[in-house]
Amino acid sequence: MGFYIMQDLEMKFIPYNLLALDFEFITTRVVKNKAKKYLQEIIEVGAVYKEDDKILEFESVIRPRNYIQSKHKPLYAIYAGRFSEEKIEDGMELEEAINELKKIYIPEETIWISWGKAEYDILKTICKDYEISFPFLKDDYLDLSKEFAQFYKIKTSVSLDKALNMLDIPSLSRHEALPDARALMKIAERMFIEGYEIEEKY
Numbered sequence: 001m002g003f004y005i006m007q008d009l010e011m012k013f014i015p016y017n018l019l020a021l022d023f024e025f026i027t028t029r030v031v032k033n034k035a036k037k038y039l040q041e042i043i044e045v046g047a048v049y050k051e052d053d054k055i056l057e058f059e060s061v062i063r064p065r066n067y068i069q070s071k072h073k074p075l076y077a078i079y080a081g082r083f084s085e086e087k088i089e090d091g092m093e094l095e096e097a098i099n100e101l102k103k104i105y106i107p108e109e110t111i112w113i114s115w116g117k118a119e120y121d122i123l124k125t126i127c128k129d130y131e132i133s134f135p136f137l138k139d140d141y142l143d144l145s146k147e148f149a150q151f152y153k154i155k156t157s158v159s160l161d162k163a164l165n166m167l168d169i170p171s172l173s174r175h176e177a178l179p180d181a182r183a184l185m186k187i188a189e190r191m192f193i194e195g196y197e198i199e200e201k202y
Contacts, residue, residue, distance in 0.1 A: 001109040003052045005192055014192055015200050017051040019105055019112040020184035022177045023119050028067040039066050039129070040122050043083065045097050046177025048185045049104045056104055059178040063091035065130065082176075094126065098135045107137050108202045113144045115160045115184055139201055144184060151196045163187055 003018075004011040024044035030037055041064035049056040061083060068089065105112065114120060120141055127134045149158050152166070160183065164171045169186050173179040 017110040019110050020048045020181045021112055021114050021119055022046045022180035024177050026064055026067055028070045030066055044177040046181040048181045058100055060097050061087055061091040062094050095132050102135050111140055111142050112136050113142045115145045117143050151191055
């Protein structure tokens with residue numbers, strides 16, 4: 001469990017494995033019992049896992065159930081043509097993607113991080129809607145945007161783009177799940193190098 005990073009020619013120990021997650025979402029209008037509501041579903045998953053000298057990556061387009069079933073498909077919302085209808089139809093089922101993530105996530109040994117709490121909240125809502133068990137422990141979750149602001153003593157919320165600019169980390173293919181997950185991992189590593197610490201929970 002955990003890994004080392006180099007800091008000024010010294011090894012610094014991080015007491016947990018890290019799993020950086022980014023989801024891209026799509027919003028679908030759903031009509032049930034004549035009531036309209038808007039549901040957000042995961043349409044793309046990107047993950048970067050770090051343990052010792054091992055780095056694993058996972059990415060997939062996800063087949064959003066409510067979107068597929070809906071007659072009101074907002075084509076403009078599919079990320080400016082990044083995803084075709086065919087690619088969405090052929091996407092991986094969310095449960096299958098979760099099973100892939102569970103292969104690299106070890107409860108109480110892996111901290112899973114996202115930028116902002118949207119990933120946590122929407123995943124929890126979707127799992128309930130899809131009747132899928134939530135795959136991660138709440139105590140293993142870390143909102144990196146909140147930790148970033150506290151560590152660098154910033155009083156306002158910080159966007160991922162602003163954080164990358166502050167740390168002079170190049171940002172390529174923003175708003176794509178895997179590149180954003182890679183950016184999260186780079187920010188986390190920089191924070192550790194500069195003295196950030198995770199309190200051991202277990």
